[in-house]
Amino acid sequence: MSQDAWLTAEVAGPKKASLITKPEIADAMIRRAKRPIFIVGSIAAEIDLEEKKLIDYIILMARRCSIQVVATANTNSEFLKRNFTPDAVMPAVDIGNRLTDPTWQGVDGKGPHDLAIFVGLPYQMAWTILSGLKNFAPNLKTISLDNVYQPNARWSFSNISVKNWIMNLEAILGNREA
């Protein structure tokens, strides 16, 4: 497992994401978080994970782990098609910007989020937004759940196979009751 960016040239600075080497790491972070939030990009509905799409895993995870969801771009339609209503619909940079504001009370107005989980955004867009958060949201933890290494997240998978990815997502889900 390596800390090489998925796009070879997108090397980060001195501060790089720690690797999620086993699903328990992500699971523990989600458990510990008081106000986690998912930021789900449009690619989540395109990625096939065997018989499911990535977005189906997100929905299961959001429900089982009580994670609020921000849908960026047209991801909202895909959620709605699956009878899941996201907590907010807004551009990825807009939610990114708000997460750098320590006074922002979150999508439900009940207090700042302490964990942001990114998934399904175009790689470089996630890279740059996570860089914004790495530098300007010191109190926020970030995870990337894509199967590619995102150096600017606090935690990220390395570049892993789809099979490995599914195993990890299933394992996180498996720890929760349906």
Place this chain on the structure above:
Amino acid sequence: MGTRDISIRIKEIETEIGQIKDIRFSVGRLAQETWDEPQGPTPFPSITALRDWDLTLLKRYKPFYLPFCDLCCLCTFGKCDLTGDKKGACGITMPAQQSRIVLLAACIGAATHTSHARELVTHLITEFGEDERLDPGGLNIKVEAPITRLVCGVKPETLGDLEQVLDYAEQQITSLLACTHTGQEGNPLDLESKVFHTGMIDHLSMEVADIAQVSAYHLPKADPDAPLIDIGFGTVDTTKPVILVIGHNVPPAVEIMDYMQENDLVGTIEVTGICCTGIDMTRYSQKAKIIGPISWQIRYVRSGIPDIIVVDEQCIRTDILDEARALQIPVIATSEKNCLGLPNRTGDRSDAIIDDLVSGRTDGAFILNPEMVGEIAVRTAMRMRPKHKKKKGSILSPDEAIEEAKRCTQCRECRRACPNDLHISDAMRAFGRNDPTMLAEIYDACVGCIKCEQACTQDIPIHSLIIIAAGEKLKNEAFRLRAGRGAIQDIEIRQVGGPIVLGEIPGIVAFVGCANYPGGGHELAEMAIEFANRRFIICTSGCAAMTIGMYRDEDGRSPYEIYPGNFEAGGMVNVGSCVSNAHISGAAVKIASIFARRNLRGNYEEIADYVYNRVGAVGVAWGAMSQKAASIAAGFWRLGIPVIVGPHGTKYRRMLLGRSDHDDDWYVNDARTGEQVYVGPVPEHLFIAVETKEEAMVMIAKLSMRPNDTSRGRALKLTHYIDLHRRLLGSMPTDIHRFVRLEADIPITMKEDIVAILKEKDWRETVIPDPTLIQKKEGSS
């Protein structure tokens, strides 16, 4: 050259307003002018003269920084790690560093346009004389140079008059660039203000460049019926000698066409262009053809069709000589800014140069005389053609390509280099099994960067394979583009000014910029069509204008064949090349001056305040790539015109985002009552990257709202916003209450739904003010 010593004059103007006229009139070329409009407060503004206005905008639209690099390596103290709240050895913080890099990019962009303008003006003065009259629109245009009038407070009448404007621009850019030096400006917002200033200068120089070339070369003069010209690979008659011109500075291309005209060769040689030189030469001659935007360079050169390549400046692949050499295509470099390492042959005889190029004794020549270039390019192409014809296909045969694909080891390094994350390795596997479908699909989203080839561990010429797999697609690229018309007529402004500022024409959408598209150019055309059908005014320029033309509806028509070229609701207005972008900002400025009769002269802040609060214009740079795109965007920002970029746009390192949830940010002064009035987040952002075409369309509709919209106008704009949000994002937007001021703002057809939302949000009616962000200074009337 015209008068000099502009720095002294500017200083005087900045500090002793009363002396402006004396100083300028005593030394200036414009002493003979007869313009009676009173001079405004900021002619030839210094780099801080409009700082208050910038900070007013930046208070609403705070930078959201997206560091693209955590380090700084600009001086030998570095590298410095700026992560988080660390500072560099010079004391600079991460926010300031990001703004500094944005300023640097904007300076590069503005310097490029200014230098281009200087080169053009100098050349045209040599050719036509400094007294050549500026005439960008005949009788249809009285406000010939709105940006120049606005920024400089002068009214240029001749080519020679433009030199003063460029003197000023060059001086400003030098100072702005100096601000990026180590230990200079370190406050992020001050740096941002300077970014805005750079953008303003950029539009000034673009205007100079375009009105100079339109006037001297008689390019279409604000003509909505500018001719439809050919665009696309498939329009080229490959049986004729073919010249390819790449770049932005049109004189060498003009000379090529003049030489053909003078020697009765028109129709016997194909003159084809890529990038803005392509656009500008088709404004000069309908016979010229455009191949496509910047991303078509590799595919066209590798096709082996061009017999000679002439490059001028900007956005040319720096490896063009290598690519051309591989196919024995000679190259002529024509700009001091892009010599390509070639020997300077400007002083040599044409015959000797042509012999050397044709025989292959030299790869190319650097020639600084456009007239010589005209002759040499034409004669060389004619002699090269038979030689090239003898060669077997210049790229691989389909069978050879499949053999190449079979060598793929599925290492995926290509995909890890591809900016659009295209599934190249999977496609390569399929192609190796004789199935070209996947690779052909990649063609549509490929930006022609050949990063994949650089990464390939097996040295497979991936891009060439993509072209071969796409086969017929490329050959079928034959479309029609309306030649760049230049400026917008005063009469057009008079006709649409009212409906625009009242909101009854829902907006002006400007599709501009480069071709670094995230998912193929068709997305841009689809957006343009959507908004033309919604009766917005569509403006296009540069690579974006070409891309929109390279699209067909089911009847085979390009958008320029479907929609009129008038600046009116539902019009598709190609203004021209990159430098023609100034006509788009110029149109917004002219609405304030011609329609609303506001004084233009040296009156930047008031006009920007007018445009910001009233003119629902939105820029879309879907494939923005260059530093010029950064400075063009900055010029729009200072006028209060929001800009949307595609997902690659986050790499510009910072957004300028409003916070719709911060009610306090969205108050304006009501010029009628002096009261502060909440107007909602309109426009919500000044610079935003969005993720998909669908999100972009919703954002365009949203950002077209302005505080001055009448209820009828607002209802119309809300209809578009809600309709697009529902259709493309799947639901009603949840922020409607922020945009409804009065019940009359609610679109009738959606009344029930909206009233329910307003109730839930505890909405209260407010008023429609006469909006301004400018606080009247105490004592002023």
